Amino acid sequence: MSNTETKVAASGETEVASPDGQESANAGEMHTFQRHSFPNGLTLLTKEIHSAPVVSFWVWYKVGARNEHAGITGISHWVEHMMFKGTKKLGKGQIMQMVAENGGTLNAFTSDDWTAYFETLPADRLELALGIEADRIANSTFDPEEVASERTVIISEREGSENEPDRMLDEEVSSTAFKVHPYGNGVIGWKCDLRVMTRDDLYNHYRTYYSPNNATVAIVGDFDTAQVVEQVGRAFNGYEARPDIPEVRSVEPEQNGERRVRVEHPGSTAQLEIVYHAPSASHPDIYPLMVADALLSGAKPMGFGGTALGRSARLYRAMVATQIAAGAGSYFSLHKDPHLFTLGASAHAGEDPEASLRKMENTLFEEIRKLQEEEISQEEMDKAVRQSRAQFVYSSDSVSSQAFMLGYLESIFSADMYDEVLDNLAAVTPEDVQRVARQYLTEHNRTVGWFVPTEEAQEDNGAGVTPDGREVE
Secondary structure: OOOOEEEEOOOEEEEEOOOOOOOOOOHHHOOOOEEEEOOOOOEEEEEEOOOOOEEEEEEEEOOOHHHOOOOOOOHHHHHHHHOOOOEOOOOOOHHHHHHHHOOOEEEEEEOOOOEEEEEEEEHHHHHHHHHHHHHHOOOEOOOHHHHHHHHHHHHHHHHHHOOOHHHHHHHHHHHHHOOOOHHHHOOOOOHHHHHHOOHHHHHHHHHHHOOHHHEEEEEEEOOOHHHHHHHHHHHHOOOOOOOOOOOOOOOOOOOOOOEEEEEEEOOOOOEEEEEEEEOOOOOOOHHHHHHHHHHHHOOOOOOOOOOOOOOOOHHHHHHHOOOOOOEEEEEEOOOOOOEEEEEEEEOOOOOOHHHHHHHHHHHHHHHHHHHHHOOOOHHHHHHHHHHHHHHHHHOOOOHHHHHHHHHHHHHHOOHHHHHOHHHHHHOOOHHHHHHHHHHHOOHHHEEEEEEEEOOOOOOOOOOOOOOOOOEEO
């Protein structure tokens, strides 16, 4: 990434990611964007794409389950809901109405590390998105009646997940794997906290974390960068940085032995989940772990777009094709702090749960052993790397997905990764994969969870893929 810098009016500085700002057929130069910083700490990431008159505008706040503690778990997700309930200028429902009337779409997401809001609109309606987000960074009202109404909605959402065996198991496994770090609480939060949190709790959380120096704006589409920098600077200039944003000090200690959990609940099929502590997005080992994930169950999409590519991968061939499991997979996602590498499987309906779980567990352990000890053929390695790189490209297909990727990477580490992922994946060797498998996918570093159905539930999705922990609203 170039260190070229230019001054942009009085609104801030611009760091240019590529001298010419053009896309290249060379994979290592494929992605270009510009970074802009403002005196109040706001970061702006821009990428011009003029192929269609569309623009996607995102605002990311570095706050999620990671920033919560006992008593206020789930508060970031609840605040996200309240951001659609009105500001001093805009009434309840008006934001969605305005975007729809102008031919756009919008949504919001809460995750472990961040909360994000976006509008994708015709390019000549960019000011609408800018006005909405510059308003609700500080002016959402948190009406007490709306807080009370939304409490019912969120508790209902929480109770819905309690009826899904794979999510029940995932919650128990995560809260067991994390003894110290807030990641163990999950995004939706614990029901006891959702029942008692107050309007003041929510508003104070909002006022603490919704600040320009804790936010990233990502814009991709048909616009002029210099003009957009000035527009963003004017819109957010009136908000001062908050110097007292709390740091997350919790550091998960090293695990010193296998942990096990068992969940017994009505359901139609047994579920297995195994997790291993893995490094954060800032660690270079994430790239061989991504390839290891692709070898086990196919490469996964990193953002919007793309589908998992897994039928020829190891777990499908070892477990599904052989009828040992109805479904099997692995999952590795990037987080600001060290998180988890996950494997899971679901049994066939009607089989003896205990016997199925033992067989699935032993098969998964054997596949991990093979990954650690047996030579990986160059053909299989090339396919996994190719799939992983392709998924990153697929996940950056539209203006919305590219803006998502820029904001996401900046929120967990740095958007500079956007220009580095493809080359770093291409550099992974079979020896790298075996090294990280031996280092992280070990017995002392794992937590094993069994879901044992006690009777057949009326409704059960039977999913065997562990959710990524991101709440989508």
